[in-house]
Amino acid sequence: MPDTGLLSKIEAAFPGKILEHHSSYGYDVITLNRDDAFAIFATLRDHPDFAFSLLSDLTAIDFLGQEPRFELVYQLYSISLNHRLQVKIRVPEDAAWAHSVSSLWKGGNWLEREVWDMFGIKFADHPDLRRILMYEEFNGHPLRKDYPVNKRQPLVEERDPITNPWPKR
Amino acid sequence: MAESTWQLTEMQLDPTSEVMSLQMGPSHPATHGTIKFWLKLDGEKILNCDVEIGYLHRGFEKMCEQRTWNHVVPYTDRLNYISPLINNVGFALAAEKLLDLEVPERCQYIRMIMSEISRMTDHFTCLGMAAAEAGALSVAFYALEARETLFDIVTAVTGARLTVSYTRVGGVTQDLPEGFAERVRGAFTDIRQVMSDCDKLLSKNRIFIERMSGVGAIPADDVVSYGVTGPLLRACGVAYDVRKAQPYLFYDRMEFTVPTGTQGDNYDRFSVRFEEIRQSIRIIEQGLEQMRPGPVRVDDPRITLPQKKDVYGNIEGLMNHFKLVIEGVRIPKGDIYQAVEGANGELGFYLVSDGSGRPYRVRVRPPCFFGMAALGQMLKGCLISDIITTFGMINMIGGECDR
Numbered sequence: 001m002p003d004t005g006l007l008s009k010i011e012a013a014f015p016g017k018i019l020e021h022h023s024s025y026g027y028d029v030i031t032l033n034r035d036d037a038f039a040i041f042a043t044l045r046d047h048p049d050f051a052f053s054l055l056s057d058l059t060a061i062d063f064l065g066q067e068p069r070f071e072l073v074y075q076l077y078s079i080s081l082n083h084r085l086q087v088k089i090r091v092p093e094d095a096a097w098a099h100s101v102s103s104l105w106k107g108g109n110w111l112e113r114e115v116w117d118m119f120g121i122k123f124a125d126h127p128d129l130r131r132i133l134m135y136e137e138f139n140g141h142p143l144r145k146d147y148p149v150n151k152r153q154p155l156v157e158e159r160d161p162i163t164n165p166w167p168k169r
Numbered sequence: 170m171a172e173s174t175w176q177l178t179e180m181q182l183d184p185t186s187e188v189m190s191l192q193m194g195p196s197h198p199a200t201h202g203t204i205k206f207w208l209k210l211d212g213e214k215i216l217n218c219d220v221e222i223g224y225l226h227r228g229f230e231k232m233c234e235q236r237t238w239n240h241v242v243p244y245t246d247r248l249n250y251i252s253p254l255i256n257n258v259g260f261a262l263a264a265e266k267l268l269d270l271e272v273p274e275r276c277q278y279i280r281m282i283m284s285e286i287s288r289m290t291d292h293f294t295c296l297g298m299a300a301a302e303a304g305a306l307s308v309a310f311y312a313l314e315a316r317e318t319l320f321d322i323v324t325a326v327t328g329a330r331l332t333v334s335y336t337r338v339g340g341v342t343q344d345l346p347e348g349f350a351e352r353v354r355g356a357f358t359d360i361r362q363v364m365s366d367c368d369k370l371l372s373k374n375r376i377f378i379e380r381m382s383g384v385g386a387i388p389a390d391d392v393v394s395y396g397v398t399g400p401l402l403r404a405c406g407v408a409y410d411v412r413k414a415q416p417y418l419f420y421d422r423m424e425f426t427v428p429t430g431t432q433g434d435n436y437d438r439f440s441v442r443f444e445e446i447r448q449s450i451r452i453i454e455q456g457l458e459q460m461r462p463g464p465v466r467v468d469d470p471r472i473t474l475p476q477k478k479d480v481y482g483n484i485e486g487l488m489n490h491f492k493l494v495i496e497g498v499r500i501p502k503g504d505i506y507q508a509v510e511g512a513n514g515e516l517g518f519y520l521v522s523d524g525s526g527r528p529y530r531v532r533v534r535p536p537c538f539f540g541m542a543a544l545g546q547m548l549k550g551c552l553i554s555d556i557i558t559t560f561g562m563i564n565m566i567g568g569e570c571d572r
Contacts, residue, residue, distance in 0.1 A: 107396030133223035
């Protein structure tokens with residue numbers, strides 16, 4: 001993929017705010033500080049040079065054993081300019097939160113609910129931070145690496161049909 | 170915050186209030202058993218609709234972390250199970266990009282053709298069911314007949330209707346069967362007939378138009394803001410299609426148009442899907458024309474399994490087979506986001522590899538998740554019966570939305 005000059009434009013627009021940047025597999029990746037992120041996201045959405053109108057995806061990765069433990073990954077896409085950008089924000093375990101982008105992209109609302117549900121990362125100023133895939137009574141956050149894969153938390157008690165068969169008629 | 174409890178208390182406090190709270194689903198035939206709508210109604214009019222998903226959550230992403238890269242392929246079948254081949258292809262493309270691997274030309278053509286067949290099956294299911302839910306049951310049977318013709322072809326190629334598991338990292342499981350091109354062309358004759366029948370039954374049908382037209386529309390800016398892609402976005406007039414915008418496989422060699430609508434209502438969504446089936450037929454016909462015989466897998470013992478005669482015939486083949494099956498393909502450290510155009514929009518795979526034989530993280534961007542997020546706004550001010558058509562046009566597939 002040709003160099004679109006996106007990274008240099010971003011560097012120029014936010015001097016000193018981009019912690020790391022590189023290009024891999026044809027798209028650009030930047031890493032931001034949590035506190036600068038919201039303002040930068042707003043510019044990335046509205047500035048005509050960037051015009052990232054679509055928040056394609058938001059997810060997190062749990063690097064258990066590393067510090068900071070979590071990494072939020074935003075996939076931005078500009079429909080008008082046809083370029084992609086991946087934004088990463090690192091979040092430590094003891095302060096697992098980030099600023100909500102749901103006021104910039106409405107799709108952020110559900111995506112952030114999912115990240116909260118699966119990873120336990122909170123989003124400040126989120127209008128409605130409930131669980132989305134799991135049920136309210138669920139304990140823990142299943143996509144964390146320290147959540148055991150075989151752990152079961154049935155909402156309704158499970159019945160073992162071998163030891164506890166239905167009564168014979 | 171917890172709207173659910175609030176709604177119950179209001180109902181308990183004042184059962185005669187003007188605003189009625191109603192839970193619709195998950196045990197409702199139109200909600201596939203996997204969606205609940207918390208409705209606030211003024212008579213038949215919807216004042217507020219809170220959509221609840223997650224009833225089909227099976228921990229797809231967690232399970233993927235426990236398996237080797239190729240073991241993930243059968244799991245991807247169970248995302249959007251009406252068009253499983255697109256999921257297979259999307260996952261394989263992402264993994265191959267991490268490997269920096271170019272698969273043979275024929276394999277790419279096969280993947281493209283099978284993706285388009287899958288897109289057609291998905292659209293036929295969506296259109297037929299939407300028509301049935303609006304009362305035109307005969308259209309559903311015509312559409313399902315066309316879909317079954319295509320599923321028969323998929324079965325001949327992969328061995329299964331829905332759980333196809335057709336791709337592997339570095340290729341596809343097997344070449345197309347003999348007489349595939351003739352069979353597909355023959356099926357297209359039938360399908361064109363079915364489409365013209367459906368067109369005649371619906372396009373000028375007053376009941377159908379009144380159920381669909383002007384219903385469920387929200388401004389294009391909001392649709393983009395919700396992250397909605399695919400036919401729902403194109404119905405608003407935004408011609409974003411991953412196949413055109415960021416071509417993968419050989420879509421850049423194909424001639425096809427991206428149909429768009431103007432109003433963004435359910436009728437436009439329906440028409441866009443209808444037209445996309447025609448475009449898929451065009452792509453498949455061109456693909457069959459251009460495709461040449463050749464290998465369908467990369468020839469690399471680190472990635473693809475050896476021939477069976479080597480596995481049973483010599484120790485190197487046996488060891489190679491054992492290592493690949495037990496330890497899996499080793500994919501270099503890194504992360505990748507690969508988007509493909511699924512039947513419902515941008516289907517993204519975000520893969521993180523730590524350099525071992527197992528994925529560190531597999532994330533799917535399910536296109537209909539975003540449609541469901543926008544549904545609440547789409548339904549504001551509509552009638553209860555409009556839920557059925559609007560929800561049908563989002564074409565929510567539980568396996569994909571809830572993973």
